[in-house]
Amino acid sequence: MHDETTxxxxxxxxxxxxxxxxxxxxxxxxxGKIDALLIGKSLRIPESALPLFEIEAAEAARQALNALGHNASASDLDTDDTTAEIRHNAAADGRACLWCGADFLTTGVSHLPVGRSATGSQVFVCITHPQAKAASSAFLNGTEAGEVA
Structure with missing residues (x-):
């Protein structure tokens, strides 16, 4: 239950x-990653539910990067760093490279799928990365789970 100030x-x-x-x-x-209420026919999300979502998303991103051979620390995906957060969100939504943050919409770089975000979006890496084909093959063959927030 949420209080009156939520x-x-x-x-x-x-x-x-x-x-x-x-x-x-x-x-x-x-x-179940974000709490929501159905009020009439409208979904509403309590703002108080978002910090937990952010923490879980950052942890999922670190785990996925580590599973793919990129040793990510907490500082790599610091949720207080606006630039890193925007780049991470774009990668988690499939619009940017998970490894380098290149924006696929503006760069036109070819990319390969390497996993799914915690919300089901497919995530990608630039084809120019040396390990891109191996990571994509592992994901497509189901031999390595790649999940980010």
Whole structure:
């Protein structure tokens, strides 16, 4: 139960906050990663539920990077660092390279799938990375789980 001071946000507001699609937020709600309330016909997300979502997303990203051979520390995905957070969110939403952060929409770099985010979005790496083909093959063959937030 939430107290009277809790703000409730629309799905669109949460998606904009993290610079990800509304579909990603809906998948996170469905997966139980974000608490939500159905009020009438509208979903509302308690703002107080978001810090836990951020912590879980950062931990999932670290685990996925480590599983793929990139030893990520807490400082690599510091949620207080706006630039790192935006790049991480774009990677988790499949719009940027998981390893270097290159934006696929603006660079046109070819990319390969290497895993799924915690909300179900496919994540990718630039084809130019030496280990990209091996990581993609492992993911596609189901021999290595790659999951980020």
């Amino acid at each position: 703000r409730y946000l629309r799905v669109n507001a949460v998606a904009e906050r993290y610079d990800i699609s509304k579909a990603t937020i809906y998948r996170a709600i469905k997966a």
